[in-house]
Amino acid sequence: MKPFTFKQFEIQQSKDVFRVGTDGVLLGALANVESASHVLEIGTGTGLISLMLAQRNLQADFLGLDINEDAATLTKLNFKNAPFYKRLKNNHQDFKTFETEDRFDLIVSNPPYFEESGSEKDKIARQTVELNFRQLIAQSARFLSEHGLLSVIIPVEAGEAFILIAEENNLFLNRRINVKGIENSKTKRLVLEFSLTKKNLLESEFIIEKSPRKYSDQYLELTKEFHVFKEVGI
16 A cells, blocks of 8 residues: 655555544644643554644654554554654553553544444454443543543544543543534534533534535645645545
């Protein structure tokens, strides 16, 4: 599979690991990483999100975890080849059994969300087989720093349940971005951000394409420091 080239780094891809996609790009560009010193990514896949966040925050240290050994190996390769490699670490690790004394200012994840599918390729990366929302949220709440944030991108259909589970774990929604695939369409994804303290909710709308295969000005502006192409390609 061909590598995916960004302005400051390149993503090697594999047929055995879920490839670079728009969801990951959006989370990497939208997650609130500016004030973070220690960042944890759950389910790194290719390492895309952490690499984007490392480009945006030049001081933070990053730890990535992935239960898929192929993904963990691929992430390590992509981290090693990046200009910010000294701040990037990745482990082959099940988040459900992860333990550390460290606390993180940002925990970020593009979590699995298909309950079931016929695709063996995406079995771990895109199904709630190895890590469900409740486990992700409960574990994340344990490892957040006092002012830390949990930032995720999920299908809109899962939003209500995710928010309720977060509240059960004393994580409160403070930012919600309603993502539309194309202008005048229904919301298809949510970027949600939670903290341990209640704050006023900031809600906004994001449109990926203004017409089929034509990126919106909003998307082009958001990703201008990353993408090297103009047409829709992911």
